[in-house]
Amino acid sequence: MTMSSLHPSLLFFIGAILLWILPLMGRRALILLVPATAFFIITQLEPGTYFGYQLFGFDLNLLRVDKLSKVFGYVFTLNAFACFLFAQHLKDRYEHTASLAYIGAALGAVFAADLISLYLFWEVMAITSTFLVLARKTERAYGAAFRYVMIHIFGGLCLLAGILLQVNATGSVAFDGFTLQGWPTYLILIGFLVNAAAPPVNAWLSDAYPEATVTGGVIMTAYTTKTAVYTLIRGFAGWEVLMFVGCAMAIYGIIWAILENDMRRILAYSIINQVGFMICGIGIGTAMALNGAVSHAFAHIIYKALLWMSAGAVLYLTGKSKCTDLGGLYKTMPLTMIFGTIGALAISSFPFLSGYTTKPMIIYAGVNEGLFWVWLILEIASAGVFLHAGIKFPYFVFFAKDNGLRPGEPPKHMLLAMAFLSFVCIFLGVYPQPLYDILPFGAVDYHAYTFEHTINQFQLLMFSALAFFMLLPLLKRTETISIDTDWFYRKGGRLFVLGCDKLFNGLNDFGDKVFVQKLPALLGRFFSDPARNVQMQGAQLLSEAAGDDDQLEQRRRKIEHRTRNLAYPIGGSVFLAVTFVAILSLLFFI
Amino acid sequence: MDPENKKPEVWDWFDHPQNIKRLKIGFYIVLALLVVPDFFMHKHTLFSPVEAWPGFFAAFGFISCVVIILVSKLIGFALKVREDYYDDE
Incomplete structure (x- = not known):
């Protein structure tokens, strides 16, 4: 075989x-x-x-x-x-x-x-x-x-x-x-x-x-x-709309991750952010952009699993995942902290870690195509990644306010798994050639480690860190969740049901009242003695039109008398019958 | 898993104010050193000559992050809700 x-x-x-x-x-x-x-x-x-x-x-x-x-x-x-x-x-x-x-x-x-x-x-x-x-x-x-x-x-x-x-x-x-x-x-x-x-x-x-x-x-x-x-x-590949989708995702993931309190939800939003980079690369569609997207997916899977492992180890040992409940864990989980930080730096594409040898390839592919907006948004997003995943995650989980949790390190097999992935992150960051060699869209013509590029990246990231620490009071964690598009089916769905309930059941109630209760009763009263009722109404209208009420009572008494005794003059009945036949034949012949 | 029985070692280097102070000073020195080479090297530009200014990427990173933080803060006013917001499901 x-x-x-x-x-x-x-x-x-x-x-x-x-x-x-x-x-x-x-x-x-x-x-x-x-x-x-x-x-x-x-x-x-x-x-x-x-x-x-x-x-x-x-x-x-x-x-x-x-x-x-x-x-x-x-x-x-x-x-x-x-x-x-x-x-x-x-x-x-x-x-x-x-x-x-x-x-x-x-x-x-x-x-x-x-x-x-x-x-x-x-x-x-x-x-x-x-x-x-x-x-x-x-x-x-x-x-x-x-x-x-x-x-x-x-x-x-x-x-x-x-x-x-x-x-x-x-x-x-x-x-x-x-x-x-x-x-x-x-x-x-x-x-x-x-x-x-x-x-x-x-x-x-x-x-x-x-x-x-x-x-x-x-x-x-x-x-x-x-x-x-x-x-x-x-x-x-090369469908332009994906460029916009990707850019939107890259920014979207950052903003929601910054608002978030749950550490694993922060990491979930940063997946959206990172996949945004890849999708943008797919939208650019050149060989370099596609190689960038593939290699970034490769690197991303590794460091994202590493990040989730470190968060998972914390959750496993403490049973908590909200930043407001965590903090100060470096004291008893230094190894987990170090592995988590390696993942956090890799996702931020810190030089000498895996994100740095893959993600900028996408950005430079955009630059080669002269796409100014793509470059601008992806660079802003690169700075933002360091903010929300690179610093925020390790800072609020392992440092920040000490909440008195002293869990100790996770079991050895967890540490081993994290050590293995950390090694891959560093390996791909320092020596990306094996990854470049297996990329599907031609030879990789990209050099991550020029002095200029490396110093630019360091500047971008370290000054992002400065912004983080200077604006730390604005980033203080609150015990809140943020509304996302799931609102539409979690709350909106319920509002829809409520709206339908009010509208259709309201209509139903209205119909019940009018057509089942009121109208049949009215018609019943009318048809119990239609001739009398028509004449009574006619008399009423006539007297209102004439403006005098004097004869109304008299007429009513007359009608009452006629109907009770069935004493209609024959001439009147014949006149009515002829009129109806005339109307009917008119309708028929027209 | 039974972490309660073995007392984990406690490492509290980051809880000492003088260490934090050292870290801060170190951080500022690194920031300054990162911008210095810009004054002595020729920088390539992609879209605009502004990119060749010394410390362009430092300013870019800093300003981007400030804007991102402020924008998310603003969005947060509208979108942050109590944790039990969906709990009546």
Whole structure:
């Protein structure tokens, strides 16, 4: 059996099943062995498409190997290994099963050669990841998981509709760069952007990830958004709209992260910010920008997992995640603090760490295209990253006000996982060449470490730090949450229901009152003696028109008398009958 | 996991005012040193000659962050709500 006939996802799915028959030690070994083996298999894969099958009359392939899918395969499995090392303490089969299946599906989506296979893995990802939120077993987590899966079902349906229209329009299920501009591709794009957490469908990320379990949060940060980045690179490279989406995300993530109090929510918002850089790069669409986006996704997965691990270790030991409850933890968790700070500096693209050798590539690709606004916004966002993730996260968690928590260091396997990822961050920062070599869009013509560029970056970051410490009173944490676009379905949805309740039930009540109660009663009274009632009304009108009430009583008495005794003059009846026949025939003949 | 039983070592270097003072002085020296090379080297510009001014990126970083903080503060007035805002779900 050659390696190219082994699908990396398959290992994860088999692992997810094996978990249920293995004892604890076996499970611990298994969850490390699966990503390690998958990594090795990916190194051995030869370019081409494999695992062909037929569905709906289309020839489909589950495994497309090229440089782009391989890079994502490498980082997904590498990160999975670190995540499962971090999760060694967990005895729960249920959570590991969800994690393995989720990562397997993410790999499946990356290696899928056509839109239908992609869609299948896409949905499996949405469902399995929901269990990582549910596993927290709190009321909040249940609510967040429900909203999470609903949004992803919405995104999945957009994707499905887009794929069906696309197949209908072009007759092909191929997943390559889209050229057609129209509803099919717009819907696919929306489906991808939902998973990339682009505003206004971004709130699921900052809503659900912080409610996930300690290890679930670490695992989720890497896969959903980065699979979306992969699909955008594959399908929508050079689509200008992504430049604007990316810039908006980069700024959006910063502002909401600054307002936030929950440490894991701060990190969740910084995912939106970082994915913004990548999406902007995809929008620029040149080889350098795309290489920048890919390499930044690679570096981002590593340092973001590291950040979530350090936050996860704090949550695991203290049970707290709000900045207002934390602080002063450096005293008993110095190693966690150091690892967390390495992640925080890497995300800020501090020289000699991984963010510095990848992110500026995107910015310089924009500069090469003469895109002044992109450059300006991304540089501002770069300064802002240091503010919200680079300093704010470690400062409020590990320093700031001491809240008297003395938890000690987390278990050794957690420290080991963090040390491993810290090493990768430093390695890629100091020696990025191995990463540059596997980038899919041509040789990398970018030199991060010119003296000028490095000094510029140091200036940018250190003076951002100065601004942070000078304006610290403005950044004081408050016990608040911030309204995000999830307001529309959390509160807005309820307002909508309330509005509908008031409007339609009000209409119903009104209709009931008028048509069921009042009108039949009125008509009943009228038809109990129509001739008398018509004459009474006529008499009333006549006397009002004439302006004298004297004869009214007399007339009424007359009418009363006539109707009671049925004493109508015959002439009157005949006249009325003739008049009615005349009206009817007139109506008929006209 | 049983962190309660073993007393973790407490390291409190950052709680001593004289250490914070040292850090601050060190920080200011680093800031000053970072701007010094700008006066002696030729800087490339991307869009405007302003970028070649000494300390351009220092000022850029500082001003960006001040603006970001002030803007988020303003937005915060409108968007910050109590933690139990959604709790009646």
